Amino acid sequence: MSDHSSPRALIVLLTTASAVVALFGLREVASIAGPVLLALVLVIAVSPVRGWLAGRGSPTWVQVAVPFLVVVLVLLGMVAVLTVSVIQLASILPTYATQFQDLLAEAQLFAVSHGISNEQLNKAVQSYDPGRVLGIVQTLLTSLLGVLSSLFLMVVLLLAMSLDAPVTAKLLAAGRDHKPALVTALTTFAGRTRRYLVVSTVFGLICSALDVCVLALLGVPLPLLWGVLALITTYIPNIGFVLGLLPPALLALLDGGSRQMILVIVAYSVINVVFQSFILPKYLGDAVGLSTTMTLLSLIVWTFVLGPLGALLAIPLSLLTRALLIDSDPSARWAAALISGGSTSPPPPDPSGTASTR
Known part of the structure; x- marks a missing residue:
C-alpha cells in the first residue's frame, strides 16, 4: 500500500506559515486584541473570588459585580498614581537640563582622554537642545492618554466577560465528557x-x-x-x-x-x-x-x-x-x-x- 501522508517538511512549513500569518494579522488589530487579552487574563485572575462567592450561595449578580469591581478599583488606583506621578515628572524634568548638559560635557572629556573622541561626538554635544526634554515629557503624556482610552475599552470588556464567566464555567464543566x-x-x-x-x-x-x-x-x-x-x-x-x-x-x-x-x-x-x-x-x-x-x-x-x-x-x-x-x-x-x-x-x-x- 502506498503512503499518502504529507511530507513532514511540508507540514512544518505550512504550520510556520500559518503561525506567521496569524501573528501578523493579530498585530494589525493589536489595539483591539491587546485590551481583549488583558481583560481575559484579569477575569481569570479574579475568578477565585467568584468561586468563593458561589460556594457561599451568593446571588449571580454579586458573583459578577464583586470581581469586576476589584479589578476596576485596582486599575483605576494604578492609573491615578501613574497620572499624578507623570505630571510631577513633567514638572521636574526641565530643571535637570543643566545637569544633563554637564554630564554630556564630562562624557566628552572622558572620551577625549581615552582617545575615542570624534567629530560626530562633538556635533552631538553642541547640537543638544535642553528643550528636547519637554518633548520627551509630551510624549509620555500622549502615551498616558492612549492608555486611558484603552482603559475604557478594557473596562467594558471586563464587564462583558464577568457577566459571561458563570456561564463559561458551566459550559466547561459540561464539555468535560466530550x-x-x-x-x-x-x-x-x-x-x-x-x-x-x-x-x-x-x-x-x-x-x-x-x-x-x-x-x-x-x-x-x-x-x-x-x-x-x-x-x-x-x-x-x-x-x-x-x-x-x-x-x-x-x-x-x-x-x-x-x-x-x-x-x-x-x-x-x-x-x-x-x-x-x-x-x-x-x-x-x-x-x-x-x-x-x-x-x-x-x-x-x-x-x-x-x-x-x-x-x-x-x-x-x-x-x-x-x-x-x-x-x-x-x-x-x-x-x-x-x-x-x-x-x-x-x-x-x-x-x-x-x-x-x-
Missing part, C-alpha cells in the same frame, strides 16, 4: 496563569515597597512612580528588572551624581537577586511550564505582536497558546516536553481550589 483533553488544558492554563499572577504580584509588591523605601532614603525624586514601574515590570520576564531600574538610576545620576546612581543600582540588584533568583522560583515552581529559552522567545514575539502590552502578557499568552495547540492534543506531548525544558509534570495545585470545575 472534550476532556481540551477542557483539562484550559483548566490547567487558568490554574497556571492564576498562580503565576498571584505569586508574581505578591513578590512584586514586596520588591516595589523595598524599592520605594530605598529611593526615599537616598533622596531620589518620585519614589512612588518608580515603585509602581517596578511592580509593572515584574510581569515582564527576563528584562523586566532592567526596565524598572533604568529610569530611577538615570534620575539619581542627574539628581545626586554617580555615587547616588551606583547606590540605586546596588540596592535594586540586591533586592532583585534575593527575591527573583532565590525566593520566587521556590514558590512559583513549575507553574509557568516554559523553559528559559521559550520564555525569552515569548517575550520577543508577543512584544512584536502587541507592543508593550504584549511584554506584560507574554507568559499568560504563551500558556494560552500552549493549552490550545499542545496540551489539548495528546499526540503533541513531545512538544510539551520541548517547550518546558523536559519537565512535563502537572502544575502545582491551584491555591484557590477552583482550578478544576466538575
Whole structure:
C-alpha cells in the first residue's frame, strides 16, 4: 500500500506559515486584541473570588459585580498614581537640563582622554537642545492618554466577560465528557496563569515597597512612580528588572551624581537577586511550564505582536497558546516536553481550589 501522508517538511512549513500569518494579522488589530487579552487574563485572575462567592450561595449578580469591581478599583488606583506621578515628572524634568548638559560635557572629556573622541561626538554635544526634554515629557503624556482610552475599552470588556464567566464555567464543566483533553488544558492554563499572577504580584509588591523605601532614603525624586514601574515590570520576564531600574538610576545620576546612581543600582540588584533568583522560583515552581529559552522567545514575539502590552502578557499568552495547540492534543506531548525544558509534570495545585470545575 502506498503512503499518502504529507511530507513532514511540508507540514512544518505550512504550520510556520500559518503561525506567521496569524501573528501578523493579530498585530494589525493589536489595539483591539491587546485590551481583549488583558481583560481575559484579569477575569481569570479574579475568578477565585467568584468561586468563593458561589460556594457561599451568593446571588449571580454579586458573583459578577464583586470581581469586576476589584479589578476596576485596582486599575483605576494604578492609573491615578501613574497620572499624578507623570505630571510631577513633567514638572521636574526641565530643571535637570543643566545637569544633563554637564554630564554630556564630562562624557566628552572622558572620551577625549581615552582617545575615542570624534567629530560626530562633538556635533552631538553642541547640537543638544535642553528643550528636547519637554518633548520627551509630551510624549509620555500622549502615551498616558492612549492608555486611558484603552482603559475604557478594557473596562467594558471586563464587564462583558464577568457577566459571561458563570456561564463559561458551566459550559466547561459540561464539555468535560466530550472534550476532556481540551477542557483539562484550559483548566490547567487558568490554574497556571492564576498562580503565576498571584505569586508574581505578591513578590512584586514586596520588591516595589523595598524599592520605594530605598529611593526615599537616598533622596531620589518620585519614589512612588518608580515603585509602581517596578511592580509593572515584574510581569515582564527576563528584562523586566532592567526596565524598572533604568529610569530611577538615570534620575539619581542627574539628581545626586554617580555615587547616588551606583547606590540605586546596588540596592535594586540586591533586592532583585534575593527575591527573583532565590525566593520566587521556590514558590512559583513549575507553574509557568516554559523553559528559559521559550520564555525569552515569548517575550520577543508577543512584544512584536502587541507592543508593550504584549511584554506584560507574554507568559499568560504563551500558556494560552500552549493549552490550545499542545496540551489539548495528546499526540503533541513531545512538544510539551520541548517547550518546558523536559519537565512535563502537572502544575502545582491551584491555591484557590477552583482550578478544576466538575
